[in-house]
Amino acid sequence: MTTQAAAPELSCYTAALLSYLETERPSAHTEFAAAIRLAVRTDPAEGGTAFSHHTRIDIDAHGTGLTHRSAAAWATARAALAGEAARRGRVIAVGNTRYLPWSPAYGETETPHWLLVEALADGRWAARDLFQALTPNGAHDPWTGTLTDAELRTALTPPATLTAQAANRDRYALGEEDTPADAREYRWLERAAAVRPPVEAGHWVHGDAALRHVAAQVCRDPRALAAHADDLWTAARHQRYRLTALGHGAGTPEAVDRAAAAWAELPRAARFATVSADRGRPRPAVIERAFTELLDALRDLETTATMRTEDLSHER
Incomplete structure (x- = not known):
């Protein structure tokens, strides 16, 4: 081994x-x-x-x-x-x-x-x-x-x-x-052979709307938060992978770093809130702050990415 x-x-x-x-x-x-x-x-x-x-x-x-x-x-x-x-x-x-x-x-x-x-x-x-x-x-x-x-x-x-x-x-x-x-x-x-193209059945929400939906489900429900802690952890890892792989082209270096840090904090906050609830001391404010910071960081990232795109188009 x-x-x-x-x-x-x-x-x-x-x-x-x-x-x-x-x-x-x-x-x-x-x-x-x-x-x-x-x-x-x-x-x-x-x-x-x-x-x-x-x-x-x-x-x-x-x-x-x-x-x-x-x-x-x-x-x-x-x-x-x-x-x-x-x-x-x-x-x-x-x-x-x-x-x-x-x-x-x-x-x-x-x-x-x-x-x-x-x-x-x-x-x-x-x-x-x-x-x-x-x-x-x-x-x-x-x-x-x-x-x-x-x-x-x-x-x-x-x-x-x-x-x-x-x-x-x-x-x-x-x-x-x-x-x-x-x-x-x-x-x-x-x-x-002949795998059919996937078709998304059911009702889906994407991006920031998905985060807001999940926040509404888990921030005030410790059982839901515990059930989906692994999903939040997985999302955070993949999103950080994406930011690393695509580099700072998605926005300013500061905005990218802020988004990466906010993604890293979300599963940490989820674990802390889950453990606290298990001990009889629910702390919903911890996970609520993590979602708020992440959504703010993603808005900042989108804004700076748009500005960079506009600047590049003007340069051409």
């Missing part, structure tokens, strides 16, 4: 997705930065609020894209994993943090977690996990190594339960709505 260079500020899903795509598309990271957005569905079938952090980038020019698969029997899942890895050189498998020895949640909290695996000639599996973050359980560092067949089976143990929020994350894991595989079974993703 060894550590490995980390991916930038991404979720475990997008860290694995970009690692999977960059083998064939060196521009995957640039494409992803341009695809990042914040959209929330207010009426998902699972209830609550569903987040979409980016548009889909896995569908290629031939219309093929990633599709969720599952199997109840390990022998079936193993054969499918080996077959897909042989065809593509690697396959995204859905692990479970409670059963990943390198995860800080090992033996404790279970969360779906994507990793790349490849079948080796000796019956073992090469596994790669580029995700890096400081989680509530501790630091999750990038890891690469080999697993026996039995170890891989354990790593992919289906979760005992899946919350509505986790189900929504699976449904929108590729950026836009897709039918997830059965979470009670071993899961992975395969590239399939």
Whole structure:
């Protein structure tokens, strides 16, 4: 078992997705930065609020894209994993943090977690996990190594339960709505032909309107805030990734830095408010201030970006 260079500020899903795509598309990271957005569905079938952090980038020019698969029997899942890895050189498998020895949640909290695996000639599996973050359980560092067949089976143990929020994350894991595989079974993703262009069903709000909608849902409801703390954390990481990747061209350096700092503060405030509420001392003002600062910073960023665009057009 060894550590490995980390991916930038991404979720475990997008860290694995970009690692999977960059083998064939060196521009995957640039494409992803341009695809990042914040959209929330207010009426998902699972209830609550569903987040979409980016548009889909896995569908290629031939219309093929990633599709969720599952199997109840390990022998079936193993054969499918080996077959897909042989065809593509690697396959995204859905692990479970409670059963990943390198995860800080090992033996404790279970969360779906994507990793790349490849079948080796000796019956073992090469596994790669580029995700890096400081989680509530501790630091999750990038890891690469080999697993026996039995170890891989354990790593992919289906979760005992899946919350509505986790189900929504699976449904929108590729950026836009897709039918997830059965979470009670071993899961992975395969590239399939003739993937239909995604159609956004339901009622969605985007950008600043999405933030205001989420703020209205969580600022005065500690349970809703706790349920969506991971979604806010994921949004913050992706938005900071976008600001870093696109550089200061989006606005003045000061406005970009302010927006990045405000995005970083939002999940910190959410965690603090959640812990405070758990201790019987709700502090809604903390998360309200974080949303207010973020919205102000984004307005400032948009204003300076518009001014820069106008200045450039006048120079021409």
